[in-house]
Amino acid sequence: MKELEIIKRKAVQIFSEEELEKKLNSGKKLIIKLGADPSRPDLHIGHSVVLRVLKTFQNMGHEVVFLIGDFTGMIGDPSGKNKTRPALTWEQTRKSAETYLNQATKILDKNKTKIAFNSEWLSKLTLEDIISLTSKYTVARIMERDDFKNRFENGLPLSMHELLYPLMQGYDSVALKADIEIGGTDQTFNLLVGRELQKDYNQEPQVVMTFPLLVGLDGKEKMSKSLDNYIGLNDTPFDKFEKSMKIPDNVLKQYFELATDLTIEKINEIMYKDMREAHFEFAKELIKMYDDINEFEDIKKRYLEIASGGIPEDILEIEIDEKEINICELLVKIGFANSKGEAKRMIIGNGVKIDSKLKQDINEKINIISGKTIVQFGKNKFIKII
Amino acid sequence: MKELEIIKRKAVQIFSEEELEKKLNSGKKLIIKLGADPSRPDLHIGHSVVLRVLKTFQNMGHEVVFLIGDFTGMIGDPSGKNKTRPALTWEQTRKSAETYLNQATKILDKNKTKIAFNSEWLSKLTLEDIISLTSKYTVARIMERDDFKNRFENGLPLSMHELLYPLMQGYDSVALKADIEIGGTDQTFNLLVGRELQKDYNQEPQVVMTFPLLVGLDGKEKMSKSLDNYIGLNDTPFDKFEKSMKIPDNVLKQYFELATDLTIEKINEIMYKDMREAHFEFAKELIKMYDDINEFEDIKKRYLEIASGGIPEDILEIEIDEKEINICELLVKIGFANSKGEAKRMIIGNGVKIDSKLKQDINEKINIISGKTIVQFGKNKFIKII
Numbered sequence: 001m002k003e004l005e006i007i008k009r010k011a012v013q014i015f016s017e018e019e020l021e022k023k024l025n026s027g028k029k030l031i032i033k034l035g036a037d038p039s040r041p042d043l044h045i046g047h048s049v050v051l052r053v054l055k056t057f058q059n060m061g062h063e064v065v066f067l068i069g070d071f072t073g074m075i076g077d078p079s080g081k082n083k084t085r086p087a088l089t090w091e092q093t094r095k096s097a098e099t100y101l102n103q104a105t106k107i108l109d110k111n112k113t114k115i116a117f118n119s120e121w122l123s124k125l126t127l128e129d130i131i132s133l134t135s136k137y138t139v140a141r142i143m144e145r146d147d148f149k150n151r152f153e154n155g156l157p158l159s160m161h162e163l164l165y166p167l168m169q170g171y172d173s174v175a176l177k178a179d180i181e182i183g184g185t186d187q188t189f190n191l192l193v194g195r196e197l198q199k200d201y202n203q204e205p206q207v208v209m210t211f212p213l214l215v216g217l218d219g220k221e222k223m224s225k226s227l228d229n230y231i232g233l234n235d236t237p238f239d240k241f242e243k244s245m246k247i248p249d250n251v252l253k254q255y256f257e258l259a260t261d262l263t264i265e266k267i268n269e270i271m272y273k274d275m276r277e278a279h280f281e282f283a284k285e286l287i288k289m290y291d292d293i294n295e296f297e298d299i300k301k302r303y304l305e306i307a308s309g310g311i312p313e314d315i316l317e318i319e320i321d322e323k324e325i326n327i328c329e330l331l332v333k334i335g336f337a338n339s340k341g342e343a344k345r346m347i348i349g350n351g352v353k354i355d356s357k358l359k360q361d362i363n364e365k366i367n368i369i370s371g372k373t374i375v376q377f378g379k380n381k382f383i384k385i386i
Numbered sequence: 387m388k389e390l391e392i393i394k395r396k397a398v399q400i401f402s403e404e405e406l407e408k409k410l411n412s413g414k415k416l417i418i419k420l421g422a423d424p425s426r427p428d429l430h431i432g433h434s435v436v437l438r439v440l441k442t443f444q445n446m447g448h449e450v451v452f453l454i455g456d457f458t459g460m461i462g463d464p465s466g467k468n469k470t471r472p473a474l475t476w477e478q479t480r481k482s483a484e485t486y487l488n489q490a491t492k493i494l495d496k497n498k499t500k501i502a503f504n505s506e507w508l509s510k511l512t513l514e515d516i517i518s519l520t521s522k523y524t525v526a527r528i529m530e531r532d533d534f535k536n537r538f539e540n541g542l543p544l545s546m547h548e549l550l551y552p553l554m555q556g557y558d559s560v561a562l563k564a565d566i567e568i569g570g571t572d573q574t575f576n577l578l579v580g581r582e583l584q585k586d587y588n589q590e591p592q593v594v595m596t597f598p599l600l601v602g603l604d605g606k607e608k609m610s611k612s613l614d615n616y617i618g619l620n621d622t623p624f625d626k627f628e629k630s631m632k633i634p635d636n637v638l639k640q641y642f643e644l645a646t647d648l649t650i651e652k653i654n655e656i657m658y659k660d661m662r663e664a665h666f667e668f669a670k671e672l673i674k675m676y677d678d679i680n681e682f683e684d685i686k687k688r689y690l691e692i693a694s695g696g697i698p699e700d701i702l703e704i705e706i707d708e709k710e711i712n713i714c715e716l717l718v719k720i721g722f723a724n725s726k727g728e729a730k731r732m733i734i735g736n737g738v739k740i741d742s743k744l745k746q747d748i749n750e751k752i753n754i755i756s757g758k759t760i761v762q763f764g765k766n767k768f769i770k771i772i
Contacts, residue, residue, distance in 0.1 A: 075517055125513040127554075131461055134546035139538055142546060152525055160520035160528060160553070163546065168513075 003056045007209075010053070010258070012185050015195060015208040023179055023207060030062040033178035033194075033206070035169060035187070038073040038096035039088060043103040044230035045259040045286065046214035046223035050182050051107040052261065053211060057180070058112045066104065067172050068097045071119040072165065093117070103233045106290050121175040122168060133167055136200040137193070142166065145189045170194035178206045185210045186222070214258050219248035237291040238380065241299045244283035249275050252282060260285040306380050311356070315382040320368065327352070327364045334385070336377045351377055389442045393595075396439070396644070398571050401581060401594040409565055409593060416448040419564035419580075419592070421555060421573070424459040424482035425474060429489040430616035431645045431672065432600035432609035436568050437493040438647065439597060443566070444498045452490065453558050454483045457505040458551065479503070489619045492676050507561040508554055519553055522586040523579070528552065531575045556580035564592045571596045572608070600644050605634035623677040624766070627685045630669035635661050638668060646671040692766050697742070701768040706754065713738070713750045720771070722763045737763055 004024070014020055023030055032054060043051075054064045070093035088096070097115050105113065125133075142163050143149055151158040166189065173181060173194030181191045191208040198205045213222040216229025223230045231243045247255055252275075256267040262285065270281045280300065287296050305312045318334045325333070328343035331352065337343035344362045346352050352359045353376040354366060366373070373385040390410070400406055409416055418440060429437075440450045456479035474482070483501050491499065511519075528549050529535055537544040552575065559567060559580030567577045577594040584591045599608040602615025609616045617629045633641055638661075642653040648671065656667045666686065673682050691698045704720045711719070714729035717738065723729035730748045732738050738745045739762040740752060752759070759771040 071513070072517075075514055122513050127457070127508050127511045127516060128461055130513060130516055131547045131550060134550060137546045139534075139544045139546055139549060140541065143538075148525075152529075155526065158525045160523045160525055160549065161517045163525060163549075164517060164520060167546070 003059060007053050007056055010049070010211055012210045012212055013188065013208075014210075015192065019205070020180070020207045020209070024060070028179075030057070030179040031176060032057045032062055032064050033067055033173060033176055033181040034064065035067045035069060035172070035181075035183065035190075036097075036100055038068050038070050038093040038100070040225060041096040041099040041103075042225050043100065043233045044223055044225065045233065045255075046216075046230065047104075048107060048233065049211050049214060049258045050184065051104055053182055053209070055107050055109070058109045062179075063112060063114060064108060065114045065116050065176055065178070066097070066100065067176065068093065068100070068115060068117050069169070069172075070094075070097075070117045071122040072168065074119065093119075106233055116176060118168070118172045118175070122171070125171075130164075133171060133197070134164070136197060137167060139163075142193075166190045166193045167197070170197040173206050174198055174201045174203060177203060179204075180207045180209065182209050182211070184213045184222075186213060212254075212258060215251050215254065217243060217246050217248075219251050231286065233290055237287045237295050238299050238302065240286045240291070241283040241296075241303055242380065244286060245279050245303070247279065247282065252278060255282060256285075260289070302380075309356070311374055311376070311382060315374070315384055317384045317386045319386050323368055324365050325368065327354075327359055327366050328362055330366055330375065331377075334375060334383050336375065336381065336383070346377060389445060393439050393442055396435070396597055398596045398598055399574065399594075400596075401578065405591070406566070406593045406595070410446070414565075416443070416565040417562060418443045418448055418450050419453055419559060419562055419567040420450065421453045421455060421558070421567075421569065421576075422483075422486055424454050424456050424479045424486070426611065427482040427485040427489075428611050429486065429619045430609055430611065431619065431641075432602075432616065433490075434493060434619065435597050435600060435644045436570065437490055439568055439595070441493050441495070444495045448565075449498060449500060450494060451500045451502050451562055451564070452483070452486065453562065454479065454486070454501060454503050455555070455558075456480075456483075456503045457508040458554065460505065479505075492619055502562060504554070504558045504561070508557070511557075516550075519557060519583070520550070522583060523553060525549075528579075552576045552579045553583070556583040559592050560584055560587045560589060563589060565590075566593045566595065568595050568597070570599045570608075572599060598640075598644060601637050601640065603629060603632050603634075605637050617672065619676055623673045623681050624685050624688070626672045626677070627669040627682075627689055628766070630672060631665050631689070633665060633668065638664055641668060642671075646675070688766075695742070697760055697762070697768060701760070701770055703770045703772045705772050708754060710751050710753055713740075713745055713752050714748055716752055716761065717763075720761060720769050722761065722767065722769070732763060 008014065008017070034050060034054060058064055070088070073088045073093050074090065075087060097117070101110070101113065101115060143152060145166065148158060148163065150156070169190050170193035174197055178194065181194055183191050188208070188210050191210065195205045195208050215221070216223040216227055217231070218227070218229045221227050221229060231240055235243065253267060253271050256262055256270065257264070260282070262270075270278050284293070284296055287293055287299070302312045302314075320333055327347065328337070328340045331337040331343035331346060332340060337346055347359055347362050350358060350360070355374055356376070368385050371384070371386050375383050375385065394400065394403070420436060420440060444450055456474070459474045459479050460476065461473060483503070487496070487499065487501060529538060531552065534544060534549070536542070555576050556579035560583055564580065567580055569577050574594070574596050577596065581591045581594050601607070602609040602613055603617070604613070604615045607613050607615060611618075617626055621629065639653060639657050642648055642656065643650070646668070648656075656664050670679070670682050673679055673685070688698045688700070706719055713733065714723070714726045717723040717729035717732060718726060723732055733745055733748050736744060736746070741760055742762070754771050757770070757772050761769050761771065
């Protein structure tokens with residue numbers, strides 16, 4: 001099982017390898033769990049690390065379950081301290097799940113992927129159930145989680161309900177009778193709670209496998225939408241290309257290893273080339289995996305034109321009547337800005353060029369020469385006025 | 387309000403006196419909560435300290451609620467570590483409540499006393515409710531409770547469900563909309579949780595009043611049934627008398643202060659007397675409060691006869707046919723022992739006298755002289771054979 005060897009090589013930790021072998025050799029169709037946060041349904045290539053592991057398990061005939069944490073998603077943060085976690089409606093969590101699945105099936109086999117919502121069992125728990133659940137776990141054990149420990153020891157706020165969340169997540173594994181749970185290394189503690197609780201509920205404990213977190217385009221923080229350092233699975237091929245070119249040289253090899261299916265030998269070969277070429281290769285792999293590889297050469301050409309300060313050949317044309325027009329009005333008219341206010345901010349932010357000249361005066365009148373005047377916003381938005 | 391002054395003098399802590407005054411002056415009928423553990427329904431004079439405070443509030447027109455913790459009583463200890471806390475059935479908790487009320491109304495006005503069972507609201511809580519409840523409390527705050535802190539810091543087992551119990555007890559105050567909660571000083575932490583939670587549920591916080599714990603007859607540990615160092619409200623008048631005589635001299639004044647209604651002046655006057663007389667006075671007060679004071683002189687007389695090694699005048703007579711009988715058979719026949727084995731153990735334990743002579747031979751044949759032979763077990767069980 002060559003595929004399995006690749007998974008095992010990529011994994012940071014496996015609890016335990018012996019149990020994994022045993023489960024895989026049992027001939028049983030295994031249930032592989034991946035937890036998903038419905039408040040963050042946008043997937044990026046950081047997520048693809050575990051998704052591609054799941055795909056391997058699917059290829060081996062096992063069942064993948066996306067566990068959508070809709071229950072906690074619908075509660076939000078009852079302490080009101082975490083403003084980034086508003087309560088979602090039932091509809092929002094369903095919509096999230098759909099969005100999630102649509103992106104994930106760019107990698108996974110849709111027919112072998114199940115969606116489960118934990119509200120199905122968590123909303124039915126009574127206080128008696130919860131006392132029984134919490135009685136199986138000591139305070140000392142839950143406080144081993146680094147962030148809990150640090151906040152507690154440093155006198156930072158830590159509400160009691162937060163201690164319940166890992167247990168709920170662990171109880172999801174009990175409810176699903178998960179055989180294997182997969183996640184990033186930042187989830188190790190939570191995944192192990194599930195493993196331990198299953199023992200208390202007389203189930204065979206799930207195997208826990210953790211995988212490295214992909215660093216973001218800043219080369220520092222882990223890739224995440226909120227830090228805007230990500231390459232999204234739903235990004236346009238052009239955006240994927242452009243963002244790939246921004247990957248810091250010193251982490252590009254890691255991107256190849258974690259976010260593509262290339263072999264180590266092939267990666268080494270690419271990395272020996274010119275660094276720019278290596279970035280092109282990475283972009284090519286991404287577009288091949290998630291979009292249409294036939295588009296690649298066109299995208300590359302367009303990218304190179306823009307990068308050299310040129311204007312791409314094939315750009316959108318918009319017809320307007322005016323021969324002379326205020327620059328802000330022009331930006332609104334051609335749809336670059338939604339309002340004059342926004343147009344002003346774009347100009348002040350040094351984002352607007354006309355005929356390759358930076359524009360900084362918000363009151364400037366522009367003379368339109370039909371078929372010639374080209375308005376540019378940022379690096380790759382162009383419109384020709386006709 | 388002289389009565390209120392007495393209460394305030396007896397209280398160890400009041401949170402807060404200003405709020406207490408305000409509530410009492412509001413003219414509202416207040417709800418006074420006392421928590422009761424249905425697994426320990428036997429009341430002793432240690433409990434009478436708070437019961438007599440409640441009586442005062444009843445006299446002032448307020449409503450007393452006995453909160454029977456049947457919900458946790460029925461769960462028992464799900465971790466299975468605490469063997470002294472088996473799960474009770476619904477019937478047992480109702481029976482406990484009845485027993486509790488029967489004893490408590492030796493002090494309280496039955497018509498102004500309400501019983502509430504916390505299963506009524508706790509069994510209806512969902513996980514969402516519990517997350518909301520626990521989100522209002524920090525881990526740091528709950529870990530301030532001494533026993534939690536000590537066990538956590540010393541690596542002793544502390545299960546997560548134990549942290550939920552004070553919150554549940556506190557939630558009882560929310561559900562009852564309690565105005566005042568009363569308890570022993572060992573309950574201070576838990577009572578304050580209720581006070582704090584009420585604020586979070588937009589209720590006026592309950593006033594918390596704590597009272598001293600009465601020391602047991604050993605003069606060391608707090609009075610409790612499990613330590614067998616108690617004077618029970620349901621003890622016979624004779625037992626109350628006899629146990630009163632065993633109160634260590636150095637704590638007798640405290641017994642007067644906490645367990646009787648006598649004024650400080652009166653107590654001081656008594657304590658200046660002979661110490662034995664003071665014990666008699668205490669016994670008299672107890673019998674006056676809980677039994678029939680008319681019995682007091684007879685009990686005292688009987689006690690003195692026994693204490694001086696004599697035999698009381700008025701003792702039970704039992705007729706038997708035998709003229710000669712084995713001592714063990716005799717003990718079974720007159721009902722002192724349930725079996726010969728038990729009879730043997732009583733003799734070996736030096737508990738049995740016949741005609742004031744200690745009997746130590748389990749095979750001895752006793753010659754019965756009808757109307758004369760007196761069998762004695764322990765200090766105060768006598769039977770005359772006729």
